[in-house]
Amino acid sequence: MFLxxxxxxxxxxxxxxxxxxxxxxxxxxxxxSGLRGVLVAGAEPPPDMAVRAARTALGRSPxxxxxxxxxxxxxxxxxxxxxxxxxxxxxRELGISGAGSTEIRNGCNSMLTGVELAAGLxxxxxxxxxDILLTTADNFNSPMFNRWDSGPMGVIAxxxxxxxxxxxxxxxxxxDAVVSRVYPEFEAMARGDEPLFPPTGSTGRRIDTVERAQQxxxxxxxxxxxxxxxxxxxxxSETALAAVAEADIGVGDLRWVLVPxxxxxxxxxCMMDPLGLDVSRSQWEFGRGIGHASSxxxxxxxxxxxxxxxxxxxxxxxLFGGAPGWSAVAVILTVTEPPSWN
Numbered sequence: 001m002f003l004x005x006x007x008x009x010x011x012x013x014x015x016x017x018x019x020x021x022x023x024x025x026x027x028x029x030x031x032x033s034g035l036r037g038v039l040v041a042g043a044e045p046p047p048d049m050a051v052r053a054a055r056t057a058l059g060r061s062p063x064x065x066x067x068x069x070x071x072x073x074x075x076x077x078x079x080x081x082x083x084x085x086x087x088x089x090x091x092r093e094l095g096i097s098g099a100g101s102t103e104i105r106n107g108c109n110s111m112l113t114g115v116e117l118a119a120g121l122x123x124x125x126x127x128x129x130x131d132i133l134l135t136t137a138d139n140f141n142s143p144m145f146n147r148w149d150s151g152p153m154g155v156i157a158x159x160x161x162x163x164x165x166x167x168x169x170x171x172x173x174x175x176d177a178v179v180s181r182v183y184p185e186f187e188a189m190a191r192g193d194e195p196l197f198p199p200t201g202s203t204g205r206r207i208d209t210v211e212r213a214q215q216x217x218x219x220x221x222x223x224x225x226x227x228x229x230x231x232x233x234x235x236x237s238e239t240a241l242a243a244v245a246e247a248d249i250g251v252g253d254l255r256w257v258l259v260p261x262x263x264x265x266x267x268x269x270c271m272m273d274p275l276g277l278d279v280s281r282s283q284w285e286f287g288r289g290i291g292h293a294s295s296x297x298x299x300x301x302x303x304x305x306x307x308x309x310x311x312x313x314x315x316x317x318x319l320f321g322g323a324p325g326w327s328a329v330a331v332i333l334t335v336t337e338p339p340s341w342n
Contacts, residue, residue: 001119002171003333004063004131007056008296008303009049009161013037013289016156025148025156033156033263038147038291041139041159046079047086049161050137051093057163058094060341061131061171065094068165069129070121071101074110074136076294077145077157078201079103090135099129107323108260109180111136111162111295115331116178118166130168137161138294144200145207147291155262158291162299172306172339173317177246177332182325183235185223189216190324229269235328237274240320243330247316251275255315256305258298260322261287271320295321302333311335 016035019025041049050073058065073087080086087101106113114134122132140147140157147157166175192212194200200207216228223231244251259271259282267284283301293300298319305311312335319331 001122001175002167002169002336003164003173003175004167004171005057005059005061005163005165006172006299006303006306007053007058007060007163008300009052009056009137010290010300011039011041011044011159014040019148034288035156035263035291036289038156039158039160039293040141042141044139044159046075046077046137046139046161047089048093049139049159050086050090050135050163053137053161053163054090054094054133054135057165058133060339061165061167063131063165063167065096067129067131068096068133069099069125070118070132071096071099072104072114072117072132072134073101074104074106074114074134074295075138076107076110077138077140078142087135096133106327107325108292108294108297109321109323109327109329111164111299112178112319112321112329112331113180115164115166115175116180116329119175119178122166122168125168132166133163134166135161135163136295138296144204149210155260155292158261158293160290160293160296160300162296162303164299170336172337173333173335175331176249176316176334177243178329179239179243179246180327180329181235181239181242182327183231184325186228186232186235186326187324188220189213189228189326192216232322232326233270233274235326236270236320236322239328240271240275240318240330243318243332247332247334249316249332251277253316254281254318255311257282257318257320258301259320261290261292261297264288270322297321306339309338311338313337
């Protein structure tokens with residue numbers, strides 16, 4: 001399986017220092033995180049953001065929209081009206097018909113989960129529509145949610161969209177391994193003391209992921225004989241190492257490690273230090289000006305590396321994501337030939 005097209009849509013960044021001056025972002029958190037800015041999309045609807053990213057990806061893929069047999073759309077936050085299909089909207093806007101589609105709701109792992117699902121679906125695509133399109137987009141502008149205090153581990157929610165075309169025949173990067181694991185002992189970290197029904201959004205209650213994590217930590221200081229932080233770091237590193245082994249390469253062969261955008265300490269503790277790699281092999285420095293764009297982070301970073309000429313044929317890249325569940329997904333890519341559109 002190959003990545004034959006890649007596209008991103010990024011709004012302008014809002015400076016973190018301005019957010020501190022406006023009283024939106026805690027000054028101590030700003031100093032500790034090293035965050036420079038966060039992408040903010042204003043009133044842009046997420047499905048329209050996804051369409052823009054997909055048009056770029058399809059334009060870079062040899063088969064274009066006519067070759068798409070399945071569309072998979074992933075998301076974390078609200079996409080539009082309840083009981084509605086954003087993936088069908090995206091297909092209509094792109095002029096894709098005669099194909100199947102579905103929505104993936106695996107939080108910030110939705111795109112990487114899409115890669116895993118595509119691996120199973122690709123051989124079942126119609127001969128005249130052999131490719132699979134993945135899209136994702138989120139806009140966190142909502143009175144129910146405070147992006148500047150939106151998650152533990154230095155996470156500040158950012159708005160963005162990304163899209164990938166997957167092909168069974170050729171592309172600029174080959175998918176060599178996908179490993180996904182769920183660590184349900186950490187499930188309540190994203191739930192806290194929230195009731196399962198009625199849903200938070202339907203009652204007008206504010207979505208506070210930091211408070212939920214704090215409630216979980218207060219209730220359960222240790223899980224399986226280890227601290228919660230150490231347990232999450234273990235989940236991340238062992239999933240990544242399993243993918244490296246499946247790809248039959250060594251950790252030292254990884255040119256880049258692309259992870260969710262958070263603070264430097266989390267990048268080190270959860271991934272780079274356990275792998276024995278310097279943080280300079282991550283895209284943390286680039287990501288600190290982006291914020292955590294849900295499931296787009298790794299693909300925004302991959303696009304940036306390609307456009308700036310920092311990937312060569314034969315380079316191995318690890319894409320890793322973590323999401324509530326605790327869900328961990330690791331994908332190993334090998335660059336086959338840097339694309340001409342970089």
